Amino acid sequence: MVLTPSTMLDLDTRAPEFSLPDVVSGQTISLETFANKKALLVMFICQHCPFVKHIQNELSRLGQDYANSDLGIVAISANSVRTHPDDSPEKLKEQAKTFNFLFPYCYDETQAVAQAYTAACTPDFFLFDGDRRLAYRGQLDDSRPGNNEPVNGKDLRDAIDKVLAGNTLEIEQKPSIGCNIKWHPGNEPEYFQN
Numbered sequence: 001m002v003l004t005p006s007t008m009l010d011l012d013t014r015a016p017e018f019s020l021p022d023v024v025s026g027q028t029i030s031l032e033t034f035a036n037k038k039a040l041l042v043m044f045i046c047q048h049c050p051f052v053k054h055i056q057n058e059l060s061r062l063g064q065d066y067a068n069s070d071l072g073i074v075a076i077s078a079n080s081v082r083t084h085p086d087d088s089p090e091k092l093k094e095q096a097k098t099f100n101f102l103f104p105y106c107y108d109e110t111q112a113v114a115q116a117y118t119a120a121c122t123p124d125f126f127l128f129d130g131d132r133r134l135a136y137r138g139q140l141d142d143s144r145p146g147n148n149e150p151v152n153g154k155d156l157r158d159a160i161d162k163v164l165a166g167n168t169l170e171i172e173q174k175p176s177i178g179c180n181i182k183w184h185p186g187n188e189p190e191y192f193q194n
Contacts, residue, residue, distance in 0.1 A: 003177055003178075003179075004120050004121040004177065004178060004179065004180035004181075005120065005121065005175040005176065005177050006120055006121060006124050006125075006137055006138055006139075006175035006176045006177075007118040007119075007120045007191055008137055008138070008173070008175055009117065009118045009126070009134060009137050010134070011133075011134050011135065011136075011137070011171065012133045012134060013133070013134040014132055014133060014134075015031055015040065015042070015126075015128045015132040015133075015134070016113070016116035016117055017030065017031055017116075018030060018031065018076075018106075018108075018113040018116070020076065020106035020107065020108055020113060021089075021106060021107060022104040022105060022106055023089040023090075023092045023093045023096065023105050023106065023107050024093050024096050024097070024101075024104070024105060025104070027104070029074055029104045029106050031132065033072070033074075033104070034072030034074070037070050037071060037072035037130075038070035038071070038129070038130045038163070038164055039070060039071045039072070039127060039128065039129055039130065039135075039160065039163045039164055040071070040072040040073075040074070040127070040128045040132065041071060041072070041073045041074070041125065041126070041127050041128075041156075041160065042074055042076065042117065042125075042126040042127075042128070043059070043073070043074070043075045043076070043123060043124070043125050043126075044075075044076050044077070044078060044114060044117070044119040044121075044122055044123065044124040044125075044126075044181065045059070045075050045076075045077060045122050045123045046077045046078075046079045046084075046087045046092075046122045046179075046182075047077070047086055047087050047091045047092055047094075047095045048079075048084060048086040048087055048091075049122040049123075049178060049179040050145050050179070051121075051122060051123060051144070051145060051177070051178035051179055052122050052123050052178065052179075053145075054143065054144070054145045054151065055123060055140055055143070055151050055153075056095070056099050057099065057151070058140065058141075058151045058152070058153050059075070059099070059101065059123075060099040060100050060101060060102075061153070062153055062156070062157070063100075063101055063102040063103045064100075064102060066160065067102050069164065070164055071160055071164060073102075073103035073104075074103055074104050074105075074106060075096075075101065075103055075104070075105045075106065076105075076106045076107075076108050076113060076114065076119075077092050077105070077106070077107055077108065077122075078107075078108035078111045078113065078114035078119065078181055079122070079181060079182040080111070080182045080183060080184045080185075080187075082184060082185070083182050083184075083185070084182045087182070089107045092105055092107060093105070111181075111183060111184060111187055114181055115189045118189075118191050119181055120180065120181060120191070120192060121176060121177065121178035121179060121180055121181065122178045122179050122181060123140060123176055123178050124137075124176050124178070124181075125137060125138065125139070125140060125156055125176055127156070127159050127160060127163060129163050135159065135162075135163050135169050136156070136159035136160075136163070136169055136173060137173065137175075137176075138155065138156075138173040138174050138175050138176055139155050139156070139173075139174045139175060139176040139177070140153050140155060140156045140176065141153050141154045141155050141156070142154075142155075142174075144177065155173075155174065159173075180192070
């Protein structure tokens with residue numbers, strides 16, 4: 001397991017377009033899906049990563065807590081199923097159903113979307129405002145497997161609430177840390193450091 005931090009994409013970056021299948025419904029999900037939302041949270045997660053397993057109950061709570069809000073949420077897994085079959089669309093669907101994810105969970109088979117977002121780890125969070133400009137990227141909270149900090153989503157929840165209220169966020173943001181995205185052999189992006 002390689003500990004990998006977020007790339008910390010520049011704030012104010014416009015959300016890259018995407019069009020991906022939801023592993024649960026089969027529907028195609030894109031930025032346009034969330035056109036009526038004041039904010040959009042894009043989460044790069046997967047099924048097998050111990051860092052994601054550590055927070056998946058909180059991810060479920062997040063989806064439930066903001067289900068009737070102006071926040072759109074989408075989860076994306078970009079891990080190579082060639083090297084990590086536990087992250088296949090079928091396994092992602094099982095995860096979504098087990099943890100009652102109320103948001104779409106998409107599979108990025110080509111890994112092009114992960115690369116467009118400069119996603120580096122699982123979990124990796126990107127929060128965009130109403131103009132789809134990046135307002136927050138970084139950690140869910142201070143909890144990591146084994147550090148005994150509570151999993152409460154405080155950093156991300158604070159950012160979401162501020163964006164929904166139209167308030168300015170702190171420039172200093174802590175990167176998320178997790179397992180590196182499992183790139184297809186030979187498909188590692190330039191920004192990705194092993």
